[in-house]
Amino acid sequence: MVRAVYERISCEFQFSFLITDVRNSVEKSGLLNLQKQLLSGIGAKEADISDLHVGATILQRLLRHKKVLLILDDVNHSSHLEYLAGNREWFGSGSRVLITTRNEHLLTGHGVERRLKVKELNxxxxxxxxxxxxxxxxxxxxxxxxxxxxxxxxxxxxxxxxxxxxxxxxxxxxxxxxxxxxxxxxxxxxxxxxxxxxxxxxxxxxxxxx
CATH class of the missing domain: 1.10.8 (Helicase, Ruva Protein; domain 3)
Known part of the structure; x- marks a missing residue:
């Protein structure tokens, strides 16, 4: 579903990112590696980072004036949102951040206001x-x-x-x-x-x- 959404609207943004299965990706290669993927995707010279806080600072600096689409699929920890999506100040006007998770409390803690619960099939x-x-x-x-x-x-x-x-x-x-x-x-x-x-x-x- 998230891939279909991404393919449908990604052309409307300056930078578009789809990170599927965030939970499993972090378990396998670490959160820092996902930050590096984002930095590499925008052509950042500073992509070879070694600290999450540094990565977050660079992402905010490079994206805050850009219209960005960021889709994070299967998030299961607040740190995923903190270091990959930050807050509204990270992104320029018209940006969209879409998050899928099985833990609604993560969305509450991150201040996500608009939510859609996917209905189960009959x-x-x-x-x-x-x-x-x-x-x-x-x-x-x-x-x-x-x-x-x-x-x-x-x-x-x-x-x-x-x-x-x-x-x-x-x-x-x-x-x-x-x-x-x-x-x-x-x-x-x-x-x-x-x-x-x-x-x-x-x-x-x-x-x-x-």
């Missing part, structure tokens, strides 16, 4: 979206109806969950589906995104594009 739409990824059509194959319903019940209408699980299960036989569903069943739904990250990391590059 069962019919969930099945269609999942089937498009898992079977390349709008409905399950005959031997997979019950298994597909189990996935739908687990995903709780979350589009990302449905898409990643569909791509992960594509081309697998029923026994493999059962094995993966048992793994998911051993954790609570609050951990679904961690499980999905593990599943997604297990995809090869072509599967991730499906």
């Amino acid at each position: 069962d019919a739409d969930s099945l269609q979206l999942f089937s498009r990824k898992a079977f390349k059509r709008d409905y399950p194959e005959e031997d997979f109806h019950g298994l597909s319903e189990s996935v739908i019940n687990y995903a709780k209408g979350l589009p990302l969950a449905l898409e990643v699980l569909g791509s992960f299960l594509y081309g697998r036989d029923p026994s493999e589906w059962n094995s993966e569903l048992r793994k998911l069943g051993r954790v609570c739904n609050l951990e679904i995104f961690d499980i999905l990250k593990i599943s997604y990391d297990g995809l090869d590059s072509e599967q991730k594009k499906i």
Whole structure:
């Protein structure tokens, strides 16, 4: 969803940045590396920084008179917003900062006023979206109806969950589906995104594009 928004409106801005899966990126390579990506994206000579506070100061100085689009996807810590998005004074007139998070308190703490809660899909739409990824059509194959319903019940209408699980299960036989569903069943739904990250990391590059 965030990529679709980015592709639709990025041409309206002087600088446009889309950082997907911020949480995982920080875990893997650190918050400083994301700052460096932003600095590199605007052609900053000071991109080789070693301190978050220095990086934040440089970003504010270079962007405060620019019309910027910044999309931060899956933020889970206040420091992500502090050092990547700062405050309104970081950006010039007409700029837009879009943040996706599962923790609404982060938005409150950062003073975000306008919020949109993404609605969960109903069962019919969930099945269609999942089937498009898992079977390349709008409905399950005959031997997979019950298994597909189990996935739908687990995903709780979350589009990302449905898409990643569909791509992960594509081309697998029923026994493999059962094995993966048992793994998911051993954790609570609050951990679904961690499980999905593990599943997604297990995809090869072509599967991730499906």
